[in-house]
Amino acid sequence: MKILIKNIKELVQIEQSPGGLKRGRSMGILATLKDAWLSIENDLITGFGEMKYFPGISDWTNLEVIDATGKMVFPCWCDSHTHLVYAGSRELEFVDRINGLSYEEIAGRGGGILNSAKQLQAATEEELIQSALNRLNEIKCFGTGAVEIKSGYGLTIASELKMLRVIKKLKEISPLTIQATFLGAHAIPPEYKGQKEKYISIITNEMLPAIAEEKLADFCDVFCEKNYFSKDDTIKILEVAAKYGIKGKIHAEQLSHSGGIEAGVQCGAISVDHLEFASENDIELLKNSNTIPTILPGAQFFLGLQIPPARKMIDAGLPLAISSDYNPGSCPSGNMNFMISLACINYKITPEEAINAATINSAFAMGLGNSHGSICVGKKANIFITKEVSSYGFLPYSFSNNLVERVILNGEIPGRI
Ligand SMILES: [Zn+2]
Structure with missing residues (x-):
């Protein structure tokens, strides 16, 4: 042809x-x-x-x-950060937030990521594939041609493997180029409440070896955040991932300053994502690294968070990538055109900068810079x-x-x- x-x-x-x-x-x-x-x-x-x-x-x-x-x-747009394999939706929490509850308060009541985990654990692989294919088709219509998809709604070894196998199947059957990321460290499952160390040891001693064995992940991600995983937890998990040849990607500085950028730079992560609470010192650290700062303007918009210092990062000479964070809780849209508009309007990023961020830089942020973008x-x-x-x-x-x-x-x- x-x-x-x-x-x-x-x-x-x-x-x-x-x-x-x-x-x-x-x-x-x-x-x-x-x-x-x-x-x-x-x-x-x-x-x-x-x-x-x-x-x-x-x-x-x-x-x-x-x-x-x-x-x-x-x-085509390259979307280097999504969670588009999921079951159900979370519009009830959307209403809770309209009525004044914070994202953290909703999570504290069993909503948030744990709500998605419950729904995902009950879904079959076939159901997950079908709903994800619909979403892939939807983002393709908005111009996305390559996408990273994370696990992280499984939170048990069986369900995390189920999610990653679904992503593997999507790689085979979807026309989009797909990269898979293991995000077992997305939240602490309720059965490990107060026993975070035990859950981390399951991630490092059971999940990562099984995932590496089946070659199910291109990257390993950690939600580095207060009440989730600390900077030290993040380093511990990414160091084990590195032993299996799996590079890190981090949810960093989204809801508070948690040291995710520092952990990412220390572990040689391919990207650190979100960055609403990134500091001047973080910008300095990133300057001396190959880690790509990535902004997710849809999630920041949807949750009404503070603006990340994206403008400052570009002015400091850093590369910047833009992605959607397509997920049921904080960004139920994978429309990269809209993400680019948000970056221009809210972060004072020029169209040229935003297009570079959503094509070549986001391709590099998921390891596809030499073939895409x-x-x-x-x-x-x-x-x-x-x-x-x-x-x-x-x-x-x-x-x-x-x-x-x-x-x-x-x-x-x-x-x-
Ligand atoms: Zn995310």
């Missing part, structure tokens, strides 16, 4: 050869090409350039030509074509509208949206 897209108004996020993360000032630069063409063969991008230098077509067999006059082409010859043909738009800045500006018209994943068109 070959695809040629011609008359592209603007081809966004191009790279002549695979580059690295965009950091600091370079996040403000978005390479594009106006009046362009793009060619795809099988699942890879094979070429692009300006229409006036179009080399012509020598072989028309199996070639679909798409005319993108007035439309733009982007690399930009329009580059040899990279995965995961792209979307917009509706007719005036500029790329129109996407974040036109918040909550879906301007994605057509998505091509692995060089195949999954159908018009």
Whole structure:
């Protein structure tokens, strides 16, 4: 299968050869090409350039030509932080919060993550696969082509393995590129209340070896937070994960300052995510590390949390990634277009910075930077074509509208949206 897209108004996020993360000032630069063409063969991008230098077509067999006059082409969004395998929903807690309860108070009453865990433990693998496939289809329609999915609603060895096997199955059957993260340390199950150390030893001595044995996880995550897992717990868990060759990713500084960034930098985590309570010292620590700060503007918006110092991080020369945190409790949406709008509106991030954060930087934040996140010859043909738009800045500006018209994943068109 070959695809040629011609008359592209603007081809966004191009790279002549695979580059690295965009950091600091370079996040403000978005390479594009106006009046362009793009060619795809099988699942890879094979070429692009300006229409006036179009080399012509020598072989028309199996070639679909798409005319993108007035439309733009982007690399698909990369969403490096989600919990989109789950059972049930939590809109009752949503109402509790409207009525004045905090996220922590709801968790204290058995709601929150433990509520999702109860529902997940009762669901079959088939039910979880079906509901997750619906969500994957939904985010694909918003332009997402690669996504990280975490376990963490299992909290028993059997249920955590069930979740990770579901994610493994999704990797096989979904057209999206999927990375799996083990998040056994998401909450302390009620049966281990007051015995956190015992649960941590189950994570390190039973869950991680079993997961490594079945090769079920690309990353290991910890919810480093007051009443959940401390900085020392986080380091302990990630050090064991590292022994199995599994890199860390951390829920850090979301509801309070808990030392998650420090733990992440110390353990060489690929990313530290959330960051509402990140300090000046954390920014300094990140400067001397390869750990990618990742913001989740949807969860911050939904929970009404304070704004993370995202602007300061870019100004300090750091790379920044944006993800959705798609989950039933604190962000029941995986719409990356909306996440980008929120980052621009609430965090004073420019459209160029936000697009870099949601493509190439978020690809690196889930270990896919060399194959995803930009329009580059040899990279995965995961792209979307917009509706007719005036500029790329129109996407974040036109918040909550879906301007994605057509998505091509692995060089195949999954159908018009
Ligand atoms: Zn999360």
